[in-house]
Amino acid sequence: MSTWLVTGAHGFLGSNAGAFLEGKAETVGQVRTGSAATTFTASAELDLTDAASVSALIQSIQPSVIFHAAAMSSHETCEQDPAGAMLVNATATASLAKAASSCGALMVYVSTDAVFDGSRGSYAETDVANPFSVYGQSKLAGEDAVRAATDHHLILRTNFFGWSPSGTRSILEFFVNGFRSRSQMTGYTDFTVTSIYVQQLLSATAALVERGSTGTFHVASHDALSKFEFGRTVAKTFALDASLLHPGDSTAADHSTSRNRDLSLSTAKLESVLGYPSPSQAEGIATAYDNEAALTGRLRGKGAGA
């Protein structure tokens, strides 16, 4: 079995990666404190801004794949701490990519649709990035650091939903929790993305790794939905009361970075390499519905969560 180092193992994506890879690969889950969930083969406790520790860990594990899911991932936190955002999202990424290069590992960097400005949508890998936020700037700087350190990389621009260790991390959980507690909710009609179910993102990633693909890919659902349309689809799939959801305008909300954008990604390159279509968001929501009981138990089991 190959060995994958998964950074950010307590996070939304990192914890899902541990569950996805269980039985398929040896996995070391990097966490800042405590230990990774029992879905991981082993844990490594360190802060990724400590370059010497990063290098020592990678030399000792000799992973075949570094799946870099750790980040300062909130737009708001990055706006408040731009230097911290660059340190975690760009400088620490550079350390990992250099260490990956020195041991021959494939560096998989999880980037974001927020490298684009959202004025148009349907972005291809060849389109010019123009981030609208500190978060997007720092993630784009992370992409550049990876490209500079090693050609043996995958840069995956994405946006995803699913189940998280906390139960509150994702847009899917926002709507499911809200419908189940009978809360009145607003779904933005002016914020559009091609979000993909996180386990489908991991499946596409594994398929790219399996094929030996390298370079930059947009890994997303094939259809764009507004947050309002996404919420309506959640209500229908989970048989919950859609009348609790109201259409609204994101510019009325108090966000430090405005959300009225079309950040949809074209999946044409991914589909041509994999030879099959990306799922629709409705298909992803349906799979998440089917997975809920089994997956949330594994994500929230012993050792999971910070």
Ligand SMILES: NC(=O)c1ccc[n+]([C@@H]2O[C@H](COP(=O)([O-])OP(=O)(O)OC[C@H]3O[C@@H](n4cnc5c(N)ncnc54)[C@H](OP(=O)(O)O)[C@@H]3O)[C@@H](O)[C@H]2O)c1
């Ligand atoms: N969520 C989305 O829809 C989305 C969309 C596009 C791209 N992405 C990208 O996908 C990746 C995963 O996102 P996510 O939603 O899973 O984020 P998340 O839940 O916030 O998890 C991020 C993880 O990074 C860890 N981390 C932060 N700073 C660290 C440091 N200095 N050293 C070590 N670990 C550190 C955190 O550790 P602690 O647990 O100790 O805080 C946390 O476990 C990120 O690269 C993000 O930019 C996410």
